[in-house]
Amino acid sequence: MKIFLIALFLLAITLGAGPGIHLVNPDPTDPGASFTTFGLPTIYVWGLLWYVVQFSVILVAYFRYWKTDE
């Protein structure tokens, strides 16, 4: 489970603010390109989505793995 959480967190930062942007990045030179999803800029929605993943991982780690004692 720990390894899965670490991998998921790394995946979230790599896809959210890294090379993963290429998957959704509209081509500014393409006149037919769509730049929005649900009315918001597509890459902004993409970032929000991966933030949800990052924070979910942190929540699980906080309650299950991060120690409260010394």
Add this chain to the structure above:
Amino acid sequence: MNSLGELGNVPHVILGLYLLLLLALGILGYRRRQGESEEDYYLAGRGQGWVVSSLTIMATFFSSFALLGAPGMVYRDGVVFALFSLNVPVAGVAIYLLGSRIRRIGRDKGYLTPADMIADHYDSPAALRLLVALVGLLYAVPYVVIQIQAGGILSQQLFPGTDAFEIGACLLAAITMVYVVVGGMRSVAWTDVLQGGLLVGGMLLAGIAAVGVLGGPGPFFEAVAKLPPKSLSAPGTTGRWTPELLFTASLFASLGSMIQPAQWMRFYAARSNEVLRRSALIFAAVLTLCFFFGVMLVGLGGQVLYPLVDDAGEYRTTDTGAVLPHPDVGATLGEFDQILVVVLKNHLPELMGPAGVILATLVLVAIMAAAMSTADSNLHALSALITHDVYDQFVRPQGSQRERTWVGRALIAAVTVLALILVIVARRSDSNPLGMIVILGLLAIAFSTQLLPMTVDMLFLQRGTREGAIVGLITGLATIFLLSPFWSMVAGDAFGGVLGSMKKMIDIGAWGLLFNVLVFAALSWWARLRQ
């Protein structure tokens, strides 16, 4: 049209009250001191609870970089820079994973500065101690400079007139210096609580204000959807933010910011593991939302209100082709950073009348809070580095605790004055070399990121050697120097082609880290092999 000036002295009164409160907290910190020891002055007796710790860590992390620099960068390059917000959860995780170990070892061995721990671990009382102190200096000085510069920008927009920039910069520098000198870590942390609360509220209010100015969420995003295609895609208007560059900047900016001296000392000052555990969660939750739904929206709204393109759809550029802000925002490349202040000042009073003026003033006070809370932490850390790592070790090891804290105080005053002079001289030069806040901030972070290989090795792996640590760190710092603007100042266009290509590929801190790790690992492996 309403403007900040039409409410008479209300903005001045709010700002004055805020500054007086800071001074009062500084004096209170001094009165609550427990003797004249370095541990009390620099770490507040290692007794900070989770409310103070989480807010002081937040306030130190968020500076004018967040409140002026980030919206300025979104205003220039578009929505792609909003994804930089994803560095914040990484920093949150670092607070727990790195911070809790640093705190435990620091408490057990009585460490005061990062260099104490690193020099002790690698058994290098002189070379590594001085190198680590140098890294702290290379981080803290630009960061203090940026904050003082922000005070000038704010003043220039709020109280236009002759020398408004210089007066604002001097005021911010003087008040920050006074309460840090007087109260040490206790005052810095208490003022950070006030400032942390203000800046979190200010960031969210700024976002709400920007959306409100354009008529609410629906009309706001409809208008944003009509921005030029480059503003809605990577690599942005200027082509700077390729996904690879954004990735390395986000990843290493967060880690570099969390192991810089001021944060490292906050880990030492935390009362328990639980304090850092809670701080990490609050940090990751609250601050990322402040970025995404706060200041980043100001940059996007700014592009709608003050378009970068003219009526013919062409970008306004300099003679060399660099994109310029709208003339109402500024006339030079460094003035993109003014977008938040311009939007608040010109639109909120018009939209909401007197309530808008008060709201705008509160956000502007939050900008000041962000700048002061980072400047105070870095001045305080800088004083610890020079006093404890240099003066105590090499100049007067026999000096008393009282003498050391007073040397620390004198250093804070000296560094503040030097930083202020630098800001004013740069401002008055024809081409301001300090440029945009984000660019200078990322350079400072690139330097502190070079402590990462040693920190990870020391806390988790324990495979590195002294030689590897020293040469690796020097290699990382030299790489950043080569890739920084300093190199072209010294050597002109030497290796310009290669270095220019490298800078476009990934963040310069990541390049430094790459060479640092390679050298550190190779030399450590070689040293172990010889043994």
